[in-house]
Structure formats: structure tokens, C-alpha cells
Amino acid sequence: MPGPSGCGRRGRDRAHAPDGVAHPGGGPNPGTDTGAVGDAVIAFLQGEVVEKSATHVVLAVAGVGYVVAVPTAVVAALPAVGGTARIHTRLVVREDSMTLYGFSTTDERELFDQLTGVTGVGPKVALSFLSALRPDAIRRAVVAGDAATLTVVPGVGKKVAQRVVLDLRDKLGAASELVAQGPLADVRVALLQLGLTPAEASEALRGLDADGKPVEDLLREALQQVGR
Template structure:
């Protein structure tokens, strides 16, 4: 996988840049926030990258900071949020501000993004609020509850399409020590 691209900026457009590195021009889709940090054509830049391979396309995404790439990956984990919508969200401001909006439950901030309605904005808040730790002065995303079986089970049930309220109700009655046991118990309880 391509994790970083360093080279000369050849093309700089509102939605992408082309960076010449090692004789190859890499086209990277970028957010408006990253574009602010990309210098003019002819100058050197370094972008963190993420490659997405699909049946119909291979797309490389570029980010000015690792924190922005990490937030992009978290956004992709939200149901209904694809790469284009995730880039649109990232164009809404620096990652630190977006993390604060998630922590504060500011769904209106995300509804202002083209392509995001009320449900998707609320889903972003619900699904990411617990994954994103407290926002500190350090420029990093802290993922919490990585080893918490209830948190993993909750994320799994949300991924299956249950609402947050349904998931909380199902897990309240679920028994088990591992995430798999909790999910199985919750699903058995939902059939009653």
C-alpha cells in the first residue's frame, strides 16, 4: 500500500493534486483542508496517502497530516459515508475542529456538508463519539475502547443496522465475556 507521497507538485486542482515522485505522477484526491497546505506547482510537498481499490477504480487519497488521514478512515467506517463524502467532511475545517464537533455532538456542523443529511450527520456523531477520545492539545486521534468487548459488540450491532437505542437495549440484556458472545446473546434476545 502507498502510505506517503513526496515529490514535486505538478497539478493543483480544487479536488486533486498530481505529485511527481520517482518519475511517476501520482494523482491524489484531496480535501479543501489539505489543498490549503499544498504549495504551488513546481514546489516540493509531502502527503500522507491512503489507497482504495474497487472493482471499477483505484483511487489514491492525500492528506496534509496523519491526523486527517486517521479521521478519514474513521469516517469511512460510518455507514453511508464513502470516500467522497468523507473528503467533503474533511473540507469543513481542521481535523481538531471536526473532532471537537463530534465530541460535542454538533450534528448541524456535519449537516452543512453537501451530501450529508440529518440521519447521516447523527450517525457520524453516534458512531464516532465513542471511538474518538477526548480532544487534547496533542495533534492525534485517540481511539478508545479497543479492547472493550461491549464496545466492539456495540459497533458490530450498529454495523448490522440497529439503531443506537436498540443496541443499548439489546446489550443491556446480553450475557457473555467476548464481543462475539455478547453479539450472539443480543441477537438471540432480539428474536424473542
């Protein structure tokens, strides 16, 4: 499987690169903004799944094989090799590389963009965030100032987690209702009433999927996560 950076034709044919993307064996085309995110170069890809790994997928689109780095949840949701998939993408152009990052939804892509805007969080770390936590869990943690939850992400220590909270808390303020009014807020209150510390409550809620579940079931799952 080709390396994670760039996009190229599979097999014997030479790789094809759209305008503004570096061609194989040469520098970027005139007008390429190296070191920037290619907002409008490739918005999404739809084609046949040719290869899958834990971190990447190769999509064949109009005879061109595109290597896309994706979160683990995207890999799990993709059809088997030979099936057709659509992946929303973000092209990151550096002086020495080009990498396509892929997402299931535009919401994931937007959060990826916000994370990469934080000092010390590059595209690979941002992808790790989306692999370790659901987007709504990341937003809840940021809005609640819960840096401890973010440290579950591989490669993210306390300082980086605190910086993410500091830089994105206001930007993600519209998501505050998820914390203030969502079912997980009720579960958190119940956990504290049962004697858990705030840190233990955060640990119990980490990665919990609240979608359509009653508070009683969520509370039971949360307690199981901390061995209660």
C-alpha cells in the same frame, strides 16, 4: 489532468502500479484485496507538484505521476507547481477503481479512516468533511453530540450527521477534553449567557479556529458569525 482514480505515469510512457495495485488495462494483481483500504501500499508521496486543481494534485515521484484527491485545505497549503510536497496518503481499492486520497497530516488520515467506517460515509464524503471542517472541529462536534454542525458538509444531511455522531462518539471520546476544557467551551458558555440558543451557539462556533487565541477574541469572532 487524469481522472481522480488510480495512479499512472504522465506523458507517453505506460502507467506504473506498485504491487497489489491494478495495472492499466487489466485487473488487479494477484493478492489484491478489492473493495478495501490499502493500509500499507502507499503511506505517503513526496515529489514535485505537477498539477493542482480545487480537488486534486498530481505529484511526480521517480518519473511517475500520481493523481491524489485531497481536501481543499491541502490544495491551499501546497507549494506552487514545480515545488516539492509531501502528502500522507490512503489508497482505496474498489472492484472497478483505485483512488489515492491525500492529507497534510497523519491525524487527518486517521480521521478519514474513522469517517469511512461509518455506514453511509464513503471516501468522497469523508473528504468533504475534511474540506468543510477542521479535524478538531469535527471531533468537538461528534463528542458534543452536535450533529447540526456536521450538516454544513456538502452532501451530509441530518440522518448521516446523526449516524456519524452515534458511531464515532465513543471512539473519539479521548477528544472530550477539547469540549470540556478547551477555550471554545468557555466561548459557548458565554454565548448561552448572552441569550443565544444552543443551536445558535453551535452555528457561531462552527469552523472557529481556537489556536492560541484568547477567549475574548474568540467570543467577538463567534458573535460576528451570527451577526450579533
